[in-house]
Amino acid sequence: MDLSKILEYQKLDGQLVKIERQIKNNENKKTANKMHENMKEAQNKSVKLEEKAGQLLAEIDKVKKQFKVQEDKMKEFTSKDLSSLSKEEIDKLSGLKDKLAQNLNILDRNLTALAESVNAVLSDFNKTIKIFNSCKEQFAKSKSAYENEVKAVEASQKELQDKLATLAKGIDANVMDAYNKRRKENIFPIVVPIVNNSCGGCHIELPYANISKLENDGILTCEHCHRIIYKQ
Ligand SMILES: [Zn+2]
Numbered sequence: 742m743d744l745s746k747i748l749e750y751q752k753l754d755g756q757l758v759k760i761e762r763q764i765k766n767n768e769n770k771k772t773a774n775k776m777h778e779n780m781k782e783a784q785n786k787s788v789k790l791e792e793k794a795g796q797l798l799a800e801i802d803k804v805k806k807q808f809k810v811q812e813d814k815m816k817e818f819t820s821k822d823l824s825s826l827s828k829e830e831i832d833k834l835s836g837l838k839d840k841l842a843q844n845l846n847i848l849d850r851n852l853t854a855l856a857e858s859v860n861a862v863l864s865d866f867n868k869t870i871k872i873f874n875s876c877k878e879q880f881a882k883s884k885s886a887y888e889n890e891v892k893a894v895e896a897s898q899k900e901l902q903d904k905l906a907t908l909a910k911g912i913d914a915n916v917m918d919a920y921n922k923r924r925k926e927n928i929f930p931i932v933v934p935i936v937n938n939s940c941g942g943c944h945i946e947l948p949y950a951n952i953s954k955l956e957n958d959g960i961l962t963c964e965h966c967h968r969i970i971y972k973q
Pocket residue numbers: 940941942943944945963964965966967968
């Protein structure tokens with residue numbers, strides 16, 4: 742079997758593969774993807790922080806109400822006329838007043854702690870927004886750089902594709918189909934010589950029966966990597 746045409750095709754296709762791989766492994770594309778992920782993360786984080794801030798504010802509201810209740814009770818006690826009360830009653834009241842003062846103290850501390858938590862959440866929120874904005878900027882830059890790089894090779898890609906299409910017309914349809922199938926699976930090179938009784942692609946040693954099949958047919962499919970093997 743004359744494989745010179747498919748080998749010529751593969752040689753030219755190799756240039757196209759190189760361009761495709763450059764596009765696939767493009768650093769700007771990788772950066773853009775990474776930045777996009779970071780943006781999503783920052784967005785999720787800001788949603789969580791907003792929820793947390795909402796919970797803290799509700800908590801503050803609750804504590805403030807408790808504070809108000811205790812404060813009102815305190816006012817009631819301090820405005821009481823004690824002259825008509827017995828010593829026991831005065832002692833009892835004084836005990837309650839101390840207890841109220843204690844409660845007010847605790848609530849005051851709770852409020853301070855909650856306010857600190859709110860501040861921490863706000864600061865975290867601001868930081869997250871800053872990260873989001875910086876990632877967004879970096880994403881736009883990388884995306885545009887990537888698109889420009891893709892555009893820059895578009896013409897050579899098109900030229901190669903046209904040349905390949907012309908070459909394909911002169912190649913046996915079965916061979917071309919087999920080639921295209923492997924090409925879609927990201928295998929390259931696809932047509933490889935036998936080297937020391939092994940597949941020139943994956944280097945797995947070929948069974949004797951397959952070697953004699955190759956001798957007879959001039960072509961063989963590697964059972965391991967599915968490349969097309971030929972004898973030089
Ligand atoms: Zn192989």
